[in-house]
Amino acid sequence: MTKSLIELKNVSFQYEHTKVLHNISFSVSEGDFLALLGPNGSGKSTLLKLILGIEKPLTGEVNLFGVSTNSFVNREWIGYVSQKSNAFNSSFPATVEEVVKSGLTKKVGLFKRMPKNSKELVIEALKSVGMEDYLSRNIGQLSGGQQQRVFIARALIAEPKLLILDEPTVGIDHENVQSFYDMLVRLNEEQKKTIILVTHDVDTVSNRISHVACLNQTIHFHGYKKDFDAISNEQLNDWYGHSVRKIH
Numbered sequence: 001m002t003k004s005l006i007e008l009k010n011v012s013f014q015y016e017h018t019k020v021l022h023n024i025s026f027s028v029s030e031g032d033f034l035a036l037l038g039p040n041g042s043g044k045s046t047l048l049k050l051i052l053g054i055e056k057p058l059t060g061e062v063n064l065f066g067v068s069t070n071s072f073v074n075r076e077w078i079g080y081v082s083q084k085s086n087a088f089n090s091s092f093p094a095t096v097e098e099v100v101k102s103g104l105t106k107k108v109g110l111f112k113r114m115p116k117n118s119k120e121l122v123i124e125a126l127k128s129v130g131m132e133d134y135l136s137r138n139i140g141q142l143s144g145g146q147q148q149r150v151f152i153a154r155a156l157i158a159e160p161k162l163l164i165l166d167e168p169t170v171g172i173d174h175e176n177v178q179s180f181y182d183m184l185v186r187l188n189e190e191q192k193k194t195i196i197l198v199t200h201d202v203d204t205v206s207n208r209i210s211h212v213a214c215l216n217q218t219i220h221f222h223g224y225k226k227d228f229d230a231i232s233n234e235q236l237n238d239w240y241g242h243s244v245r246k247i248h
């Protein structure tokens with residue numbers, strides 16, 4: 001039986017007086033490559049905060065790897081790459097090697113010694129994202145898409161089981177989006193990483209993704225990508241609250 005890595009049961013959440021999430025029940029299974037889709041302000045980041053244990057639900061429960069977030073301790077099993085990761089300017093004084101190596105602290109602890117083979121681990125993680133030739137380069141001198149790959153390597157070095165990527169294609173130009181997806185599919189299929197890709201942009205939901213969840217305060221749809229494709233633009237507009245068109 002497939003294991004649920006994330007399970008939300010009847011979850012509601014509000015910030016002071018703003019209701020953001022309403023009665024959400026939703027799960028992500030081991031091996032899924034899921035796009036969490038919703039317009040700006042629909043509650044995607046808030047949902048991630050609940051999953052990452054940064055916020056607590058007002059009602060309902062959130063379970064990670066079969067355990068309530070309140071008692072979940074294996075945080076290194078979840079790799080999170082935020083929206084703002086690829087925002088370094090060209091003078092930022094860190095090499096790709098240093099950035100990726102810093103991801104090891106999540107696994108070994110902040111004040112513990114780095115393993116002796118940490119350079120090999122860095123190279124291994126960079127190979128997974130096709131960036132091994134950039135080891136000694138300054139992070140700020142890479143393109144937005146290359147920086148994004150380096151930050152995925154930084155998450156991978158801690159050997160997460162689940163990878164959460166927040167708007168990962170924003171800094172990537174159109175021609176490189178396909179190879180970016182090829183890399184994610186390899187991580188999903190060969191390294192067995194469960195992946196959640198968070199996006200507001202319907203066009204970012206590639207055919208390479210296995211599942212789609214549509215969020216706007218509540219989950220309007222959760223299922224296979226092929227079933228998402230069968231949904232009309234009118235229905236999608238209704239969920240989004242404004243006009244959007246699927247092109248895939």
Ligand SMILES: Nc1ncnc2c1ncn2[C@@H]1O[C@H](COP(=O)(O)OP(=O)(O)OP(=O)(O)O)[C@@H](O)[C@H]1O
Pocket residue numbers: 015016018020038039040041042043044045046047200
């Ligand atoms: N710390 C906060 N305090 C109060 N309201 C907040 C806070 N953070 C977010 N909100 C509000 O909650 C709602 C959902 O925000 P959230 O950031 O989760 O949406 P999102 O789908 O991630 O949006 P985007 O795609 O623009 O990043 C918005 O109306 C937002 O203004």
